[in-house]
Amino acid sequence: MRRTDTEYAADGLVMARDYERCLSSMCCHVSNDGYYGHPFLLEEFQRENMWKPLFACGQMEDGRFKRRFRRAIFGLPSGFGKTELAAALVMTVATMEVIHNGQYGVVASSKDQVRNIFEKIATMIKLNSTFKEQWDVGKDIITHRETGAKIMVLPNKADALESWHFNVLIFDELHVYRDSRVWDAGLKGQKVLWNPLTIGITTAGDSREGFLWDTLEKADNDPGLYLYWLGLDDSDDIDKKSSWKKLMCASWVTWESIEDQRGMASSKRAFERYTANRFPRDRDAYSCFTAKQLERCDRGKNDFDFDKPFTLGIDGATAGDSFAIVAYQERKNKNGNAYGYTVEWVFDDPDEETGHYDLAQIMELIAGINQQYWPAVIGIDPNRLIVMDSQLQKTYGVKTVSFAQNNATMCQATSLVMHQVKSGRLKLRGCPKLKEHLGNTVELDREPYGTRFGKDSRKSKIDAAVALSIAVLAYEKLVVGTEGYVPVY
Numbered sequence: 001m002r003r004t005d006t007e008y009a010a011d012g013l014v015m016a017r018d019y020e021r022c023l024s025s026m027c028c029h030v031s032n033d034g035y036y037g038h039p040f041l042l043e044e045f046q047r048e049n050m051w052k053p054l055f056a057c058g059q060m061e062d063g064r065f066k067r068r069f070r071r072a073i074f075g076l077p078s079g080f081g082k083t084e085l086a087a088a089l090v091m092t093v094a095t096m097e098v099i100h101n102g103q104y105g106v107v108a109s110s111k112d113q114v115r116n117i118f119e120k121i122a123t124m125i126k127l128n129s130t131f132k133e134q135w136d137v138g139k140d141i142i143t144h145r146e147t148g149a150k151i152m153v154l155p156n157k158a159d160a161l162e163s164w165h166f167n168v169l170i171f172d173e174l175h176v177y178r179d180s181r182v183w184d185a186g187l188k189g190q191k192v193l194w195n196p197l198t199i200g201i202t203t204a205g206d207s208r209e210g211f212l213w214d215t216l217e218k219a220d221n222d223p224g225l226y227l228y229w230l231g232l233d234d235s236d237d238i239d240k241k242s243s244w245k246k247l248m249c250a251s252w253v254t255w256e257s258i259e260d261q262r263g264m265a266s267s268k269r270a271f272e273r274y275t276a277n278r279f280p281r282d283r284d285a286y287s288c289f290t291a292k293q294l295e296r297c298d299r300g301k302n303d304f305d306f307d308k309p310f311t312l313g314i315d316g317a318t319a320g321d322s323f324a325i326v327a328y329q330e331r332k333n334k335n336g337n338a339y340g341y342t343v344e345w346v347f348d349d350p351d352e353e354t355g356h357y358d359l360a361q362i363m364e365l366i367a368g369i370n371q372q373y374w375p376a377v378i379g380i381d382p383n384r385l386i387v388m389d390s391q392l393q394k395t396y397g398v399k400t401v402s403f404a405q406n407n408a409t410m411c412q413a414t415s416l417v418m419h420q421v422k423s424g425r426l427k428l429r430g431c432p433k434l435k436e437h438l439g440n441t442v443e444l445d446r447e448p449y450g451t452r453f454g455k456d457s458r459k460s461k462i463d464a465a466v467a468l469s470i471a472v473l474a475y476e477k478l479v480v481g482t483e484g485y486v487p488v489y
Contacts, residue, residue, distance in 0.1 A: 001229060001230055001231065001233070001246060002075075002216075002219075002227055002228070002229040003049060003227065003228050003229070004053070004069075004219070004220075004225070004226045004227045004228070006052070006053045006056075006057050006226070007057065008052060008056040008057060009056065009057065009058060009059055009060075009065075011059075011060055011065050012052075012055060012056035012057055012058050012065060013052070013056045015055050015056065015065050016051060016052045016054075016055035016056040018096070019051070019055050019092055019093075019096050020042060020047070020051060022092050022095055022096055023040055023042065023088055023092045024039050024040060024041050024042070025039070026091070026092075026095065026128050026130060026131060027039070027040040027087075027088045027091055027092065027124055027128070028040060028124060028127045028128065029084060030084060030087070030120050030123040030124050030127070031081065031084055031120075037127060040084075040088050043249070043250055043251060044249070045230070045249035045250065046085075049228045049230070050072075050074055050085075050228055053069065053072070053226050053228070054067065054069065054072060054197070054199075054226070055067070057069055057226075064195070066194075066195050067195055067197065068224075068226075069224060069225065069226035070190070070195075070196060070197060070198065070224045071187070071197075071198045071199075071200075071222070071224055071225045071226070072197075072198070072199045072200070072225065072226040072227070072228075073174065073199075073200040073201075073202070073215065073216070073219070073225065073226075073227050073228075073229075074199065074200070074201045074202070074228050074229075075202055075203065075204065075216075075227075075228065075229035075230060075231060075277060076201065076202075076203065076230055076277065077203060077230065077231060077247060077274065077275055077276070077277040078203055078261070078274035078275060078277075079252075079253070079257075079261070079275075080230070080250060080253075082172065082173075082201045082202070082203075083113075083116065083117055083120060083172060084120060085201065086106055086117065086170045086172055086199075086201055087106075087117065087120045087121045087124055088124070089168070089170060089199065090104050090106060090121065090151060090168055090170060091121065091124055091125070091131070093167075093168045093197065094144070094149060094151065094168070097167070097195075098147060098149075099147065099149060099167055100147045100148060100149070101147065101148045101149060101150075102144075102147065102149035102150070102167045103149070103150055103152070103164055103165055103166045103167055104149065104150065104151045104152070104166060104167060104168045104169075105151075105152050105153070105154055105161070105164065105166045105168070105169045105170070105186070106121075106151075106152070106153045106154070106169075106170045106172060107153075107154050107155070107156050107160075107161070107169065107170070107171045107172060107182065107186065108153055108154070108155065108156065108172050108173075109156055109172055109173035109176045110155075110176075111155065113172060113173070114153045114154070114155055115153075117153045117172065118140070118142075118153040121142060121151060121153070122137045122142065125137060125142065133145075134146065135151075140152070140153075152164075156171070156176065156177060156182045157182065158181040158182050158184075158185040159185075161182065161185040161186045161189065162185055162189075163189070164189050165189045165190065165192055165193055166186060166189060166190060166196065166198075167190075167193060167196055167197070168196070168197045168198075168199075169186045169190065169196070169197070169198045169199075170198075170199045170200075170201065171183065171186070171198070171199070171200040171201070171202075172201055172202070173201075173202050173203070174200040174201075174202040174211070174212045174215075175202050175203060175204060175205035175206070175210075175212045177210070177211045177212065178210065178211065179210075179211050180211050180215075183200075183211065183215075186198060200212075203273060203274055203277055204231065204272075204273045204274075204276075204277050204278055204279045205273075205279055206269075206273065206279075206280065206444075206445050207279065207280060208279045208280070208281065213279060216229070229277070230246075230247070230249070230277060231247070231276055231277030231278050232244075232246070232247070232272075232276040232277070232278045233278075234278070234281065236276075236278075238271070238272055238276050238278070241255065244258050244276075247275070247276070247277075258275060261274075261275045262275065266411075266415070266445070266450040266451040267286060267288075267443040267445065267451040268286050268443070269286040269443040269445060269451070270443070270445050270450075270451060272286075273445060286442060286443045287439070287441065287442055287443075287456075288414075288418060288421075288438070288441040288442060288443055288451075288453065289418075289421050289422070289438055289439060289441065291439065293421055293422055293424075294421065294428065294435055294438060294439055296424045297421055297424060297426045297427060297428040297435070298428045298429055298435060299429070300427060300429065301427070301429060302341055302342060302427040302428065302429035302430050302431070303331075303341055303427070304327065304329065304341040304342065304343050304427075305329070305331070305341070306372075306373045308329055308331060309329060309376045309479050309482070310327050310328060310329035310373075310375050310376060310475075310479075311327070311328050311329070311375055311376055311377040311378070311379060311471045311472075311474040311475045311478070311479060312325060312326070312327050312328075312366070312369065312375045312377070312378045312379065312471060313325070313326050313328065313379050313380075313403075313466075313467040313468055313469065313470030313471030313472075313474065314366070314378070314379065314380040314381075314385065314388075314467055314470070315381070315384075315405075315463045315464075315466040315467040315470060316347070316357070316385070316463045316467075317463070321461055321463060322346060322347060322348035322433075322437075322461045322463045322464070323346070323347040323348075323357050323362060323463065324344070324345070324346045324347070324433070324434075324437070324463040324464035324466070324467040325344070325345040325346075325362075325365070325366065325369075325467060326342060326343070326344050326345075326431075326434060326464055326467040326468045326470075326471050327342065327343040327344075327369075327375065327471065328340060328341070328342055328468060328471035328472050328474075328475055329341050329475065330475060330480070337425070338425065339425050339426075339427055340420050340425055340426045340427060340472065341427045342426070342427060342428060342431050342434060342468065343430075343431065344430075344431040344433055344434045344464060345365060346433035346434070346437075346463070346464050347362065348433070348461060359387075359388055362388075363388060363391060363392055363395075363396060364396075366378070366392060366396070366398060367392070367396040367397075367398055370396075370398045376474075376475075376478065376479045376482075377401050377474040377475070377478050377479065378392075378398060378399065378400045378401065379400070379401050379402075379403040379470040379471060379473070379474040380392075380400045380401070380402070380403065380470075381402070381403055381404055381405045381470075382400075382402050382404070383404055383405070384405060401474065401478070403470045403473065403474065405466070407446040407449045407452065408449050409473070410446075410452040410453070410466075410469065411446055411449035411450040411451060411452045412449070412450075412473060413452075413469035413470060413472060413473035414450070414451060414452045414453050414469050415450060415451070416469070416472045416473060416476055417438075417453075417465070417468055417469045417472050418451075420472065421438065431464075433464050434464040434465070434468060436461075436464075437460075437461055437462045437463060437464035437465040438462075438464075438465045438468070440455070440456060440460035440461060440462050440465070441453040441454065441455075441462050441465050442454050442455065442456050453465050453466055453469065
């Protein structure tokens with residue numbers, strides 16, 4: 001845990017107390033749980049580490065209290081009510097610091113999150129009779145009927161913040177920001193204001209680089225920035241329950257709830273980021289599979305049957321890396337257990353002179369497999385292999401199915417392969433390249449979709465693993481349930 005040292009002023013403590021009274025008497029919980037509609041009561045860790053540092057640190061100037069910290073970053077684990085806290089902060093400050101034509105903004109991490117935060121603020125207004133009289137909830141903007149003050153939720157784009165001067169600006173999920181442009185655009189508009197406030201509320205990022213990490217590294221040298229980071233330190237063993245005790249400062253966090261989050265996490269890396277709220281130390285820290293798991297899949301007969309329905313997944317680069325074609329099918333054994341069987345065709349030695357693969361040879365191979373065995377689905381990413389996809393269809397008459405390698409698709413595909421390997425249901429005998437490529441994969445978190453295959457820092461080849469994931473997803477989506485159909489050619 002990290003926390004900026006604070007020193008409270010007597011006037012500030014009175015101010016913080018009054019602001020908290022406003023919060024608890026007018027703001028309600030609006031999340032979809034048992035707290036909905038209940039008064040927003042601060043927990044001790046919130047009051048001591050966030051509320052009082054924001055509102056009790058500073059000094060009086062010309063009869064007004066000027067906050068010491070104009071900027072703050074709160075790093076909270078998943079499930080600690082970050083979005084709801086952002087909504088409550090905006091409503092409290094807008095109520096206690098009446099400013100004609102004031103501007104209050106919340107910057108969201110995605111379009112869905114923009115709508116989510118807007119609806120939370122709107123619901124908080126509807127649940128309080130005084131708020132309902134004061135604020136007019138429009139389609140995209142909430143306006144104070146008397147002062148003209150506006151509350152807006154904006155996308156995390158620098159252009160969206162230009163020409164605005166936000167008295168209070170809250171950034172949600174700073175870890176998704178690639179650089180400082182959005183943050184800088186928001187701060188630039190506040191330079192002309194007296195006593196503005198900017199707050200970033202976030203969880204840990206996927207790696208120790210980028211805007212959020214750099215900002216945290218420089219936090220101690222910024223006198224106007226307050227930092228509170230609730231999470232495990234590098235010295236804490238994430239696998240020991242005793243390390244989790246520091247996370248249990250909220251009344252709703254228990255040993256059982258943390259255990260539950262560990263069980264539901266898409267990966268150990270995801271558990272470290274979202275529950276332990278700690279930046280992974282290096283990209284290679286979490287491999288998708290252990291050697292023992294892959295060895296288990298390499299034992300036993302890989303009884304692939306070309307006479308039964310199967311799919312093909314294709315992935316690769318025209319040069320450098322490797323090019324992989326993987327066939328996949330599922331069949332039940334005599335005990336009724338379904339196993340996944342595989343066949344590989346992996347090219348990893350490009351032409352020495354050109355550095356490229358012979359794509360004509362690869363396409364002829366695919367066409368030959370198609371003509372001889374009639375795979376149920378041939379899955380390919382047309383965005384990455386647009387020329388090959390076009391020629392396969394126009395020149396060779398091979399019908400392909402598009403599987404774009406976006407996060408939504410690949411996280412789902414990766415999840416299916418990880419389940420097959422970890423349960424020992426995937427058969428890899430006779431597929432040494434596929435086994436090697438699966439062993440090279442590392443967990444790559446892509447919220448909110450989950451985990452997908454990523455490369456380690458050595459840029460090891462994983463094309464066969466990606467091709468397998470496409471084939472498995474194609475089988476799951478387009479073949480399962482149709483195995484008994486009579487094919488029509």
